[in-house]
Amino acid sequence: MPISELVIFIIVKAALAVVIFALWMTMVPVMIWVERKVIADIQARLGPNRVGPFGIIQPIADAVKLIFKEDILPKSADKIVYALAPAMLMVPAVLAISVIPIGGTVTIGSRSFALQILGAYKSPGLTVPELDAGILLVIAFSSLGVYGVALSGWASGSKYSLLGGMRSSAQMLSYELPLGVSLLGPIVLAGSLKLTNITNAQKDMGIWFVLPQLTAFVVFFISGLSETNRAPFDLPEAEQELIGGYHTEYSGFRFAMFFMAEYLSMVTISALAVTFFLGGWRMPFIDIVWLGPVWFAAKVMAMLYIFVWVRGTLPRVRYDQLMRIGWKAMLPIAAINVIFTAAIVTWMPNAGAAYLSAAGVGFAVLTFAFVSMVLKRNIGRSVDERLKRVLGRGQEAFR
Amino acid sequence: MTAELAVFITMGAAAAVTASAVVLSKNTVHAVIYLVMNLFSIAVLYLALSAQMVAFLQIIIYAGAIMVLFLFTVMMLNMTGAVEAAEDRLLKQKPLAAALGLMLIAEVVMGTVGLFSKPSGSMAIEDGFGSAGEVGSRLFFGYMLPFEVTSILLLAAIVGSVVLARKKDEE
Numbered sequence: 001m002p003i004s005e006l007v008i009f010i011i012v013k014a015a016l017a018v019v020i021f022a023l024w025m026t027m028v029p030v031m032i033w034v035e036r037k038v039i040a041d042i043q044a045r046l047g048p049n050r051v052g053p054f055g056i057i058q059p060i061a062d063a064v065k066l067i068f069k070e071d072i073l074p075k076s077a078d079k080i081v082y083a084l085a086p087a088m089l090m091v092p093a094v095l096a097i098s099v100i101p102i103g104g105t106v107t108i109g110s111r112s113f114a115l116q117i118l119g120a121y122k123s124p125g126l127t128v129p130e131l132d133a134g135i136l137l138v139i140a141f142s143s144l145g146v147y148g149v150a151l152s153g154w155a156s157g158s159k160y161s162l163l164g165g166m167r168s169s170a171q172m173l174s175y176e177l178p179l180g181v182s183l184l185g186p187i188v189l190a191g192s193l194k195l196t197n198i199t200n201a202q203k204d205m206g207i208w209f210v211l212p213q214l215t216a217f218v219v220f221f222i223s224g225l226s227e228t229n230r231a232p233f234d235l236p237e238a239e240q241e242l243i244g245g246y247h248t249e250y251s252g253f254r255f256a257m258f259f260m261a262e263y264l265s266m267v268t269i270s271a272l273a274v275t276f277f278l279g280g281w282r283m284p285f286i287d288i289v290w291l292g293p294v295w296f297a298a299k300v301m302a303m304l305y306i307f308v309w310v311r312g313t314l315p316r317v318r319y320d321q322l323m324r325i326g327w328k329a330m331l332p333i334a335a336i337n338v339i340f341t342a343a344i345v346t347w348m349p350n351a352g353a354a355y356l357s358a359a360g361v362g363f364a365v366l367t368f369a370f371v372s373m374v375l376k377r378n379i380g381r382s383v384d385e386r387l388k389r390v391l392g393r394g395q396e397a398f399r
Numbered sequence: 400m401t402a403e404l405a406v407f408i409t410m411g412a413a414a415a416v417t418a419s420a421v422v423l424s425k426n427t428v429h430a431v432i433y434l435v436m437n438l439f440s441i442a443v444l445y446l447a448l449s450a451q452m453v454a455f456l457q458i459i460i461y462a463g464a465i466m467v468l469f470l471f472t473v474m475m476l477n478m479t480g481a482v483e484a485a486e487d488r489l490l491k492q493k494p495l496a497a498a499l500g501l502m503l504i505a506e507v508v509m510g511t512v513g514l515f516s517k518p519s520g521s522m523a524i525e526d527g528f529g530s531a532g533e534v535g536s537r538l539f540f541g542y543m544l545p546f547e548v549t550s551i552l553l554l555a556a557i558v559g560s561v562v563l564a565r566k567k568d569e570e
C-alpha cells in the first residue's frame with residue numbers, strides 16, 4: 001500500500017470527524033434556544049426575546065457569560081477529580097458520535113467513503129470496512145458517562161452534590177439495561193450490529209422499524225429520556241430537593257460542560273432513534289447522496305422536539321417510581337420484545353412489511369395495556385402503605 | 400516499530416502503572432478510578448489483538464457496569480481513615496501475599512522465556528476472527544453447555560442476592 005493512500009485516508013477521516021463533530025456541537029446552542037422558546041410557549045410565556053431577533057443569539061450570550069465567570073474550587077473538593085469530572089462526562093458523549101451514519105456512501109473519483117466517522121472506506125490501494133459491532137461502541141461509551149456524573153457529585157465535597165450524583169448513577173445504571181435490550185429488537189430484525197446495515201434493512205423491508213418494533217421504540221425513548229437525565233426523569237438535578245444536583249458546586253465553563261454533555265447525548269440518543277427506528281438517512285423514492293444528511297437532520301430535529309415537548313408536559317417522577325418503572329416495567333418489556341421478535345424472525349422469515357407492522361403494533365398495545373394496569377395498581381398501593389407507615393410513626397412519636 | 404507494537408507498549412505501560420496505582424493509592428475512590436483506567440487500557444490491548452467483541456464487552460461490563468457499582472459502594476461507605484485501620488488487620492496476609500506474588504512473577508518470567516525460545520506456529524488469524532458474529536456462533540454452537548451452565552449460575556446468584564437483600568418485615 002502506498003503511503004500517500006494512507007495519508008489521504010487519514011485526511012478524509014479527520015475531515016469527516018471534524019465536520020460531524022461540528023454539526024453535533026452546533027446543535028447544542030440551537031437546541032438550547034429551541035428548548036427555551038418551546039417551553040416558554042407551552043407555559044404561555046415569551047421566552048428569550050432580548051438578544052437578537054426572537055432572542056436567537058441568547059445561547060451565545062449565555063456561553064460568553066459562562067466562560068467569563070469565575071471558576072470556583074470548593075474548599076472540601078477533591079481537586080483533580082473535581083477538575084476532570086466534567087470531561088469524563090463530555091468525552092464519552094462526543095465519542096459515541098463516531099459510529100452514527102449521517103448519510104450514504106460518497107464517491108469521489110476512485111475513492112468512496114461512508115458519511116460515518118468509523119465507516120467504510122475504499123480506494124484503489126486501501127479498503128477499510130465499517131466497524132463490526134458499531135452499536136456496542138455507543139453502548140460502551142454511554143455506560144462510561146456515568147463516571148462523570150457520579151464523580152462530580154463525590155468530588156464536590158457537598159451533600160447535595162453527592163446525593164445528586166448517587167441518584168444519577170443509580171438511575172443511569174438502571175436504564176442502560178432496557179436501553180441496550182430494546183435495541184436488540186431492530187438488531188434481530190436487521191440481522192446485523194452495523195448501523196448502516198440497520199438503516200439499509202429498513203429500506204429493503206420497505207418499512208421503518210418504528211411500527212414492527214413499536215414496543216422497543218417506546219422503551220428506547222423512555223430509557224433515553226432517563227439516560228440523558230431529561231424530564232420527567234431529571235431527578236439528579238431536581239432543584240426543589242437538591243438545589244442543582246451533582247453540578248451544584250460547579251461554575252463557569254465547567255458548569256457549561258455539563259450542559260453541553262447533556263445536550264450532546266440528547267442529540268446522540270435522537271440520532272440513534274432515527275437510525276434504528278425511523279429509517280435513518282435513507283429517503284423515500286429518491287436517492288441523492290448529498291440530501292441524506294439533510295433528511296437525517298430533519299428527523300433528528302423532530303425527535304429533539306419530542307424531547308422538549310415531553311419536558312414541558314409531564315411532571316417529574318418520584319425516585320422509587322423511577323426505579324420501579326425501570327426494573328419492573330421497562331426491562332421485562334424490552335426482554336419480552338426480544339423473544340417476540342426472535343420468534344417472528346424464526347417462524348415467519350418471509351413475513352411482509354404490513355404483517356410485521358400489524359404484529360408489532362398489536363404486541364405493543366397489549367404489552368403496555370397490561371403493564372400500565374399492573375403498575376397503576378402497585379404504585380397506588382405503595383403510596384398508601386407508605387403514608388400509613390409514616391403517619392403511624394408520627395402518632396407513636398406523639399404518644 | 401510497527402503500529403501494533405507501539406499500541407502494545409503504551410497501553411501495556413498504562414495498564415501496569417494504573418494497576419499499581421490501584422494498590423498504592425490511599426483514597427479508595429481514586430483506586431476505583433485507576434481500576435477503570437486499567438480495565439480500559441486492557442480493552443485497547445484486546446482491540447490490538449483484533450478481538451473487537453471482547454474489547455467492547457470489557458468496557459461495557461467491567462468498566463461500565465461493575466466498576467460503577469464499586470464506585471457507588473465506596474462513595475456510600477466513606478472510607479476515610481479505613482486504610483490505616485485495615486493495615487493492622489492485614490498483617491497475617493502479608494507473607495502469603497509475598498509468596499503468591501513471587502509465584503506469579505516466576506510464572507510470568509517462565510512464560511515470557513518460553514514464548515521467545517519456542518518456534519510458534521502460524522500467527523495468522525482466521526477471517527472474521529473476534530467479530531460479534533464469530534464470537535456468537537462459537538458461544539452458541541461450540542460452547543453451548545458452559546454458556547448455559549454459567550447463565551444458570553448467574554441466575555442463582557441473582558435469586559440469592561434478592562433473597563438476602565429482601566426486607567424482613569415483608570411477608
